[in-house]
Structure formats: C-alpha cells, structure tokens
Amino acid sequence: MEIVDDIENCTPPEVQETAKLTTLNLLPQKSRKKYELSYKMFIDWCRTKKTNSFSENVLLAYFSELAEKYKSSSLWSQYSFLKSTLSIHNNINIETYPKLRAFLKRKSEAYQATKSKTFTPMEIDEFLSNAPDEMYLATKVALIMGIMGACRTSEIHAIKVNDIVDINKTMLVTIPVTKTKNVRKFTITGKFYNVVQKYINLRPPNVSTNSLFLNYQKGKCTCQNIGVNKISKMGKEIANYLKLPEAEKYTGHSFRRSSATILVDAGADITALKRHGGWKSTTVAEGYIDTSMKNKMDSANKIINAVQASSSSVGNTTENKEITNTNVDVKSLPFTIVNYGTVNVYVHNKT
Template sequence: MNNCESEEIVEAANIAISNLLPTKSRSLYDIAYNRFKKWCAEKNVQVYSENVLLAYFSENARITSLPHYGRNILWLKPVTDIKRKKSKILTKSEIDRFLSSADDKEFLMIKVGLILGIAGACRTDELVNLTVDDIEDVGSSLIVKIPNTKTKIPRIFVVTDVGNILELFRKYLSLRPPHVKHKRLFCTTKQENPVGKNTMGKIPSVVASYLKLPDVACYTGHCLRRSSATLLADAGVDITTIKRHAGWKSTTVAEGYVENSIENKTKIANQNFILLLSLALLTDYLYYFINMV
C-alpha cells in the first residue's frame, strides 16, 4: 500500500471529519456507533485512544461510518487515513536536470507534461483532459486555459520561453498525426490514443526514477501540483497568489506549502538573525553610552 498521500486527500478527509453527523445518514451513523460500543464492551475497553480506534478499524475494515465518542477525544479517522505522508516534490534543480538530460525520443511527452503540470499547478485529470484548443501559442509564451476544474473555478496560466521549454512543446505538438480525431493534447507513443489518468499520474515517478531519487513511489500524481506551489513559496509569493494560481477555495492547503518551504524557512531564519543581531548591537551601544555618561 502506498504510504504517500496528496494534500487534496488530507483536505477532503478533514472536511469529512467536520461533517460527521449528516442528517440523512444519522440512522446509519447510530448503528455504527452502537456496533463500536458493543466491540468496546467485548474487549473491555474503558478509555478510547488512537490505538483502540486503529484496532477497531483493523478488525472491521469494511466499516465506513465513523462512531462518535466525545468532542474532547482524538477525532476518529479510518486506519488508512492515520499518519500518512504527503507526496514528495521536485525541486527546481531536479526539474532542470531532467529537462536538459533526458532523451526527447523517450521522454518528450513526460517533459511536456512536467512543464505544464508545474507551470499551472495542474491536477492529473486536468492534464489528461487538456486539449490542443486549450493552448494558445503567442510566440513568446503559451497561454493555457483549464476550463473544467475540481473546484469549478476555471484557471489560466502562462508558460514563458525559458530555456528550450517552448521548443519542447512545439516539437511534441508537431508529432501529432493530422488524422487524429480527438483533441486531447497528450497521446500515446503512437500519437493516436489519448493518455489515461494512470499514465499521466506516473509522470513524477518517471522523472524521479530517471534522476535516481529515493522513494520513487512517493512521487505521486499530485507531486506536480505540490511542486508548483512550493516553488512559488520559495520565490516569496504570498498565500493569496498561490491560492489563486492553484485554484484552491481554502487557504489551508496553500498555507501548508509555505510552512513546508525550506527556502522560506531559511529566509525567515535569516531575517530573525538580522533582527537579533541588530538588537545585540543596540544593547552594546546603550551599555557603552551609559557607562560613558
């Protein structure tokens, strides 16, 4: 079982937890709660804990309703949702290394998917459904439209001509056979059948494998979206802009990227060091001034 999990899954789980008592499902909920109490009685459980919950769900894997047991106790989650890891991200140097060293004959589609996914913080299904009509080549840049998103918020992003990025895109588009009936941008090796979600979701792991990075399986389809937001955070972009760029309705996930940004932590640490140094110099100056007086 893959121990990596996207930020979207975590956010969805948190939303589900905050709505554990839907009116329409209350009867089923009560049944699940009574079943949980019966199990606790059989096991002579007096105090609820995370270990108790893990044991309960381990023995009752098919149970989907969550029993309530007090607001002041640890929120209950299914065993598969506890202590998961986030998808790993690709750094700027790793992205640049792959684009410059990987062979176009084998990895051209992967390169274009990586470029667009990072540039637009795209979800896997957004890349899958991307069509040739959604991309406008204006010479110095690409204007990419994502009309259908999970949050129902259409997005537009721009890919500028940095390095040979636009050349890679144009090369890939030129290989598209004229007789192809569908308009999806990403096609199979024969450039005829559209690429599916599973293939598209493996782009980050393919890149990680090529670069010989550790824990390749943890570079999931959500890696591109996380990497995009993290790179923006590393560049000092504010939360509001990151939220708008990725199309999030909530700031919770966007804030998580900034908190996990090593470069931002370093900047903050440097700023704090400068502040402390300034205070130290000011203290020395005041001490010297007082003694002189």
C-alpha cells in the same frame, strides 16, 4: 431495512421513483459508487449486529471497528460518505453527533499524512534540458503542464488540444474541469513553449481523439491516449532519471506540489497562491507557505539579526558601565580614555 423511508404511504409509486432518482443525483456523479458502497457496507454491518438504529452509539461502534484497519484519512472519507448517504436515504444528520467527531479528531492527532515529494527548480531544469526527447518528450510536457498550471494528475490527463490557444509564441491553456469546479487558465512561454509545440507537431494526421496526451515511443506519437495511471507514474520516472533518493515518493501530484512550493519560494502571498492552484481552502494553501524553505530561512535570518543586534547593544552598554563604575583612579592610569559615542579610544600618556 429500506433504502428510502416513505413517510407518506399515500405517495404514488411513480412519484416515489422520481423522488428516489432525484435524491440519488445529489451525490457527486464521479464518485457516486464510492458513496453507495460505503453506505452498503454500513447497512450490512448493521444487519450483522441486528440493529435498525442509526444512533450516535451505533456509529461510534462502527467507526471504532473501522479504525482498526483504516488510517485517519480513510476514516474521514467514510464519515463524509455516510454523512451524505444517510442524509439522503434515511434523513439522518450525523453532523449532530459530537462524540463521533471527537473520536475521529482523536484518531487524527497521531496521524501524519504521507505527501508526495517535490522537485526543485534545478532538478526540473536538469530534466527538461538533459533528458533525451526520444524517450521523455511526453513526460516533459506533463511536467510543464503540472508545474505551470499547478495541475492535478486528472487535470493533466483531461487536457484537450483545443484547450490550448497559441498567441504569438505563448500558449494559453484552459483547465475546464477541476476538482473545485472553477475554470483555471495559465500560460506557457519560452523554452517550455518549444517543448510542448514539438510534442503537438508529432500528432498523427489521422488521430481521432482530441486528447493532448498520446502514447509516445521512440520519438513518435501513436493514436492511443496516455492513461491517467501512466501520468501518475511520471513523477517517479523523472526521479529515477535524476537518480533522486526515494523515487517512489515522487508521484503525479508532485507536479502540483512543486508548482506551489516554487511559487511561494519566489515570494508569492496567500492570495496569489490560492488563485494559481484554485484552492478554496486557505488552510491547504497555507500548508505550502508553512513548508517553504525560503520562508523558513527568512524567518531564521530575522530572528538571528534581531538577537545579534540586541547582543551588540547590551555588550556596548556593559562595557561603558564597567569603565564608568570602576573605583580605579583614572589619573593614575598610563593612558587617557576618550569616548566617541559607543567607541572607547585609549591614548597612551607621554612620559
């Protein structure tokens, strides 16, 4: 089974090679290997099944086997990889396979993604204020970058010193390379500024790298860069210091999720949230609003207040009706009923 199906046999070999290289460049540069590996796995599977077909039934059988060992999120990733590679290499559009998409959606119904836990403002302040700088200064800077800019782990790792501009005790930080290809900017002020500036001032004079994050030990920076994997473990490091339960569920992505949650709890709307985190998808951004504890409490209070107001109104109406509709001779009562709007005052008669 050929990777490239040459329909026109008269095409010169050099043109074919140029076309092949051009089509390969259509895949994302950063994750091209994942796409090609997924395609190779599918082609190898087809060979073992002795089929040259890319029909919907073949794809259904393939994904049915994958579903036995992959989670729903991984199935959708494989679908995305194959959608691109089959289109490029074989001119097949699997988006036109409704039964395949229905199968993947059905697998997603019972699946619940595990999300990184978030830090509260109080927990963030406690760590920044009390954790010793001699051990945790680099971690503090990563936390500040992640919280103030809603940064992903890869974005924190990619920050360079020249991405930070100091303007009168305010740092303007630019994130030039993002997942959505949109440049984002954010500022750092106050005591957060002092923490970051302290870390920058510890950079060795002979350091050759422009990366912001340098290895930090015993109050000193070395010339070695901090790797992205180490940054991804800083969430757990903070959770362990704070003695939070399930520390393993705090990851590098906790910074971004915490930033979004704090912003929403402070009253930000969907537009401000999308701009802050660079989200293109409204659905993803709305997920943070849906899980906002402040929003849940506000909604609960509105419902409770409405019910109580309705209950009070019904109670007053019922009480008035009971007095009005009674068959008792009012003149025989030892008191006089005086009504002031919704309030009944009982005045004892003089004997």
